[in-house]
Amino acid sequence: MTPTILLADIGGTSTRIARARHDGVPFDVRVEANDDYGSVEELFGAYLATLGPEKPHAGVFAIAGPVDSDDVHLTNRAWSFNRLALAKTLGLDALTVLNDFAALAHGVPTLGREYLVQVGAGHGVEWAPILVCGPGTGLGTATLIPRADKHGFDVLPGEGGHVRLGAVTSEEARVIAHLGSELGPVSVEQVISGPGLVRLHRILAGETSTSPAIIQAALDGQARELETCHVFLRLLGRIAGDYCLLTMARGGVFIAGGVGAAMAPLFAASPFRTAFEEHPPYHDHLANIQVQVVVHPTPGLLGVGQVGRRILAGL
Structure with a gap:
């Protein structure tokens, strides 16, 4: 029986599960709503119960949170x-756990052009x-560092979603002041995320909605929702530019996460690219950086599949 490895990308809202063989390519992909399960053990127990005798030998799980010990939250x-x-x-004989954006970064070099939407110029x-950064239930970050021998990349995980968010415009100052009165010091992901989009729309438009509904209305050309999404993308562009300068990411910037993928058609006409480049005196430097939105449905599984491929090679 060909050895397989259990793959998972465990987010705040949903979990994507699959298996892979020695090539690391995910198959039998399923997306489960976390609200349908009381625990991680219950979720994976239900999945494994459907497999019959072909049980995975090991597992690689990506989780939406820091991984610094065997106790994972x-x-x-x-x-x-x-x-x-x-x-x-x-x-499982072995289980590897890593941060979700670190896992996603492992998969970025394998993405085909059909799963990428370029924003502006640059190369x-x-x-x-x-x-690699972007909004989902939170906001994740990771950096691919080229190895000295030019045989692949190492991945440096990050928690960029938890840095403090500052204001550049009076509109942003109003948003931060409003959220500060509710939440205390405002982090990036409290605005640049799915829940953050809901907060932003409530402040700017005085309406309460869901992030999918706001994005769909913006795609349909509804003015208030489109304006909220443009403010969101302006903030995302500025933050991505900040992170790009911190990492000197001349190899490119990949915007990932479910919210980023859903907004992919809105980037071109939004202030994203202007805000990304508007970092004097580094405008020309950032204008040359290639930015692409990841629209693959399960990019995290591609990443854990690559890690799993190396594990199976050692079995």
Whole structure:
């Protein structure tokens, strides 16, 4: 029986699960709503129960949160587990756990052009750092660092969603002041995320809605929702430019996450690219950086599949 590895990308809202063989390509992909399960153990137990005798030998899980010990806690969901205990519960010989955007970064070099939407001009410099960031339930960041021998990249995880958000315009100052009175010091992901989009629309338009509804209305040309999305993308552009300068990501910037993918058609006509480049005295530098939006439906699984491929090669 061909060995397989269990793959998962565990987000705050949903979990994408698959298996892979030695090529690392995910198959039997399923997307599960986290609200349908009481725990990580229950979710994966239900998946494994459908497989019959062909059980995975090991697992690679990406989680939306920092990974710095065997005790793992999701940032935007009240789920936690111990890596060793979960491996035993699921019958896995080994379980690797990594941050979701670190996992996503592992998959970026494998993305085909059909899964990328370029925003503006610019070009990627070969064997230079690559920034991966973007909004979903939170906002994730990771950096691909080229190896000295030019045989692939190492991934540096980050928690850029939790840096403090500053204001450049009076409109942004109003948003931050409003949220500051509710939340205290405002972090980037409290505005640049799915829940952040809801907060932003409530402040700017005086309406309460869901992030999918706001995005769909903007795509349909509804003025208030479109304006909210443009403010959102302006902020995202500025923050992505900040992060790009921090990492000197001349290899390119990849905007990922479910909210980023859903907004992909809105980027071109939005202030995103202007805000990305507007970092004096580095305008010309940033104007040369290639920015692409990732629209693959399960990019995190591509990343954990690449990690899984290397694990299976050692079995």
